[in-house]
Amino acid sequence: MEKQSLTIIGDEEVTVRKSSKFHPSIWGDYFIQNSSLSYAEESTQRMIKKVEELKVKVMSMFEETSDISQLMNLIDSIQMLGLDYHFENEIDKALRLIYEVDDKSYGLYETSLRFQLLRQHGYHVSAVICSKVFSLLSITDDIYDNYSTLEESTLLTEAIKRWNPQAVYCLPEYLKDYYLKLLMTCEEIEEELEPNEKYRMLYLQDEIKALAISYLEEAKWGIERHVPSLDEHLHNSLISSGCSAVPCVSYVGMGEVATKEVFDWHSSFPKAVEACCVIGRLLNDIRSHELEQGRDHTASTVESYMKDHDTDAKVACKKLREIVEKAWKDLNKESLNPTKVPRLIIERIVNFSRSMEEIYKYNDMYTNSDTKMKDNISLVLVESFPV
Incomplete structure (x- = not known):
């Protein structure tokens, strides 16, 4: 039974969608209405x-x-x-x-x-690339997780797999702008790259396609009320965590240091990338477990561990934290030992993992942004820097 259903109202069929009670943006239109800024x-x-x-x-x-x-x-x-x-x-x-x-x-x-x-010579981080793409990936997650029906999710996944503007005609009206924006953003990034760097976008497209496929699988789990085993869950949800896609996005703007060998290495899902995904996925699930039980949601790794070991949430979270600690040890080991890629690439993965620790350490600051996250953003984008 789908979590979204068709309801007859008068002579029309109306799609009843999931509704998640996320708080509105704590910033309002602060960053849009420049005239409202407090300083003169x-x-x-x-x-x-x-x-x-x-x-x-x-x-x-x-x-x-x-x-x-x-x-x-x-x-x-x-x-x-x-x-x-x-x-x-x-x-x-x-x-x-x-x-x-x-x-x-x-x-x-x-x-x-x-x-x-x-x-570091030749290393130029592209903040624009990380922010165009990261925002779109966040929107993609919300579409699958909180809004689209299973049929719509399937259509969107097929369109993303095709990666062709013509596929837009198969999508519901509300998804057309999003899909074209996704393709257009990647095209704009490709135009900024040197001719010998444009191949990088194929790797990024593969990451986005893999994300869409994993999001669809989780949507099916939710509709079927399926609680997979922990191994089955991680096989899919390490990808849906986005913790493989985001570092790949950052490589695109890293100049000469990001060679084709780097992208081949990353796409093979090496130990460092796997550890990063484990850290991001499990910390996210542990912190969001309580919130997501209050709404209709796909089973997390917490439920999967509880089912596998016939235990309660407290024990499951404790055991999952132990897995996170092991992942940190694996990542530290990869950082200290010589690897097939430059150290800057490993540092990119380590720093992203650190950000996951910061976001989920005491709260889910990604979902509940009226927390320390607000202070962090304010320090960077709002408050004046003393000069």
């Missing part, structure tokens, strides 16, 4: 002027610094502040000098710093 226009202009003055001052530091050690420390400091995107040309020019220098007289600190910076 005059203060904003002063801040902009001060920022420009400081940028000129930092640029002059690049020109005036002849000592290579000082230059490396300058670049390192700028990167740790997250301001390197303002000085890409200056940093690239300085890195060429650092590469050519004779480092035989360097101590351990200078040698390691030089190595770190040179390994």
Whole structure:
């Protein structure tokens, strides 16, 4: 029996959809209505002027610094502040000098710093790519999880598998804009890539297709009231966690460091990626278990463990946390040992796993954003940075 059903109202059939009681956006139209910002226009202009003055001052530091050690420390400091995107040309020019220098007289600190910076050469994180794509993946999850009927989910999955604008005509009206936006976003990203980098989008498309297939499988579980075994659940839900897709998205904008070998490695679902998916999936399920029991939802790994071992939720959550700890050990081991890919790629996976710990450590801050998540976003996007 579908969780969505057709109800006759008058002479018309009306689709009755699932309804999840998520709280409305805590930001309202804050980020849309710029005129509603509390700070005065005059203060904003002063801040902009001060920022420009400081940028000129930092640029002059690049020109005036002849000592290579000082230059490396300058670049390192700028990167740790997250301001390197303002000085890409200056940093690239300085890195060429650092590469050519004779480092035989360097101590351990200078040698390691030089190595770190040179390994980062050509690495340009694309925040736009991560945010266009990540937002769309979040919407995709909500469509399957909270809104579409099984028939609509099946049609959407087939359209995503086809990855062709013509497939839009098979979709219900409300999904057409979303589907075309998904394809258009990926096309726009591809246009930003160098000719020898465009192949990367095929790997990203495969990740999105795999997500859609796994979302559909979970939708079927929910409708059939099926509680799979833990192994069966993880076989599908490690993919539906999105923790494989998101790092892959980040590779797309990583310049020369993200080679075809990196994408082949990632698509083979290596131990590091598997560990990241285990961490994200189980932490999510443990924190959201109580919330999701209050609404019609697909069984989580908590229910699967309870069924497998005939135990209660408290014991199941404890055992799942032990699996998370093992996954962290696996990920740490992969980080310390030589791998087939550059360390920057492993760091991308480790940092994303850390973000999952932060989001789900004490609460489900992804769903309940009126928490520390609000403070984190505010610190980055709302509050003025002292200059």
